[in-house]
Amino acid sequence: MSLENEKRELLNWIEDNRSRFIGMSDQIWENPEILWEEFFASGLQADFLEKDGFTVTRDVAGMNTAFIAEWGEGKPIIGLIGEYDALPGLSQKKQSSKEAVKEGGHGHGCGHNMLGTASVGAAVAVKKWLQDSGASGRVRYYGCPAEEGGGGKVFMARDGLFDDLDCALTYHPASTNITSKGSTVAIVSSHFRFKGVAAHAGGTPHLGRSALDAVELMNVAANYLREHVLDGTRIQYIITDGGQAANIVPETAAVEYILRADKTDYLKDVAERLRNIAKGAALMTDTKFEEEVQIAYSGKMANHTLGELLFENMEFIGAIEFTEDEIAYAQEINDSFPGENKDYIQAAIDYYKPSAELKEMVLAHKDKPLIGVNFPAIDEGMTLKGATDVGDLSLVTPTGEVYTACFPTGAPGHSWANVATGGMSIGHKGMMHAAKAMALTALDLYSDPKYIQAVRADFDKSMNGKKYECPIPDDQQPPRLEPKS
Ligand SMILES: [Zn+2]
Known part of the structure; x- marks a missing residue:
């Protein structure tokens, strides 16, 4: 047939x-x-x-x-x-x-x-x-x-x-x-969690190290970064933790970023530059940070x-x-x-x-x-x-x-x-x-x-001779839920 x-x-x-x-x-x-x-x-x-x-x-x-x-x-x-x-x-x-x-x-x-x-x-x-x-x-x-x-x-x-x-x-x-x-565009979404030192904002602010300051400085720098990336690159964020009360120097603060770019390799560069910005913000504020990649698609x-x-x-x-x-x-x-x-x-x-x-x-x-x-x-x-x-x-x-x-x-x-x-x-x-x-x-x-x-x-x-590189960290595991009965 x-x-x-x-x-x-x-x-x-x-x-x-x-x-x-x-x-x-x-x-x-x-x-x-x-x-x-x-x-x-x-x-x-x-x-x-x-x-x-x-x-x-x-x-x-x-x-x-x-x-x-x-x-x-x-x-x-x-x-x-x-x-x-x-x-x-x-x-x-x-x-x-x-x-x-x-x-x-x-x-x-x-x-x-x-x-x-x-x-x-x-x-x-x-x-x-x-x-x-x-x-x-x-x-x-x-x-x-x-x-x-x-x-x-x-x-x-x-x-x-x-x-x-x-x-x-x-x-x-x-x-x-x-x-x-x-x-289609490549995308990566990451949480940046900063940790500082809490203190009484009125009495002993000199003892505090504000995690929220770090988040804000990171965002300022990221907004400057926008000017120096290729057209089509998108940088978006929301603050997911801005501290607990205005009279406490925030010990923790966090921001979620989504980056998109036309090319997967280019997105990796922008993500690295954003990571450096987070490092800079931590250095400026005497705080520490962790990055957790949420999703990354090529x-x-x-x-x-x-x-x-x-x-x-x-x-x-x-x-x-x-x-x-x-x-x-x-x-x-x-x-x-x-x-x-x-x-x-x-x-x-x-x-x-x-x-x-x-x-x-x-x-x-x-x-x-x-x-x-x-x-x-x-x-x-x-x-x-x-x-x-x-x-x-x-x-x-x-x-x-x-x-x-x-x-x-x-x-x-x-x-x-x-x-x-x-x-x-x-x-x-x-x-x-x-x-x-x-x-x-x-x-x-x-x-x-x-x-x-x-x-x-x-x-x-x-x-063109390139090999696939997985965009998520080696140790990242997918969530495992249990069926609802
Ligand atoms: Zn669909």
Whole structure:
């Protein structure tokens, strides 16, 4: 059978199994768990894959909500990457107006219920094909916790869990079907805790050494630093401990910094300069300090070859067809935000500055609240400002990322609107599209070694001889929570 026919057959199989994947996504949507608490979601997926014949290793890289599931033998080894954490405060019903299921509850405002499930769906589809075709190769699903501010993949990368992959495929829900050739910023967030000597502020201030003085001097210097960093570098802070009372010289004070930069190496330089500022502030005030890195993500490096393959496979599948009801539902959501459909499209054009041809393609959809057609990558050469722990994965192994239409065009990121569509048919359709695109791309990669060779050549060129260095300290451990009974 030709590969094209095998692809068609696999698409039919994925469609036949649609309800299993939608069931999983909906269960995770209905039980939203935030970072490090994803016991239900990781357990559900690990059990599902184990039942399907995968060898499952739970509790990896020190994280009890992380797992790896593998099927097959030999090479190549292709990773399918999943996430499943929700966001706090975004509880939302499956309806087109804002209303919480549970006031103050969690919700899947980034659509990770679909993200993880699409990758599980692709993994079992690929396994089915490997089994039927007898082709050599392994498929490996990674259940990655805490993408939202914890960085599960960074700990996995540090432990070498991605090292033997030939490449990885991942997905993120979005408002369009599109692949990526761009980068993302690198980020590091650290707490600086100063310790001085407490004293009566009125009676014996000469005996005191103010930790708050150190924090303030650090912040002054950091504000001067802003002038002398590359454009696109962001320096943000909040004071998390400013002392207890104004009549006591503060013994302790603390400040949390977030730094972002377009390039991972450059961020390391800025972080070192900020550390020197903290040292200077401690010296000036006769205090001591400790730095605790909270999170650190490397910038994402897109693999162009994988981006193109994912796009070709989306085209092979065709566009997502949305019904009149789904379009009306999405329009009601768009109408609840300022601006009109055409404004959202225009904002994207202004931001990405696409080629004339692509611009025309995008403008053809300017009146639509949902866009089901497939677009080639629009972000080549750009560094997008949102950070993700996919960055660390992408510096260890070539990584392809696909986005699919699961949200209305006007839905802001991390909003109730994304929760509202991620648990119903609009999100289901986008998720299935992604599962299919990743599965078909994997088929190409297993079927002809020329693809893996091209993907690796692309990766080597971008790495330019550099090796991945994990941005978190060697001794830093992820938090381990216990499941709530
Ligand atoms: Zn996300």
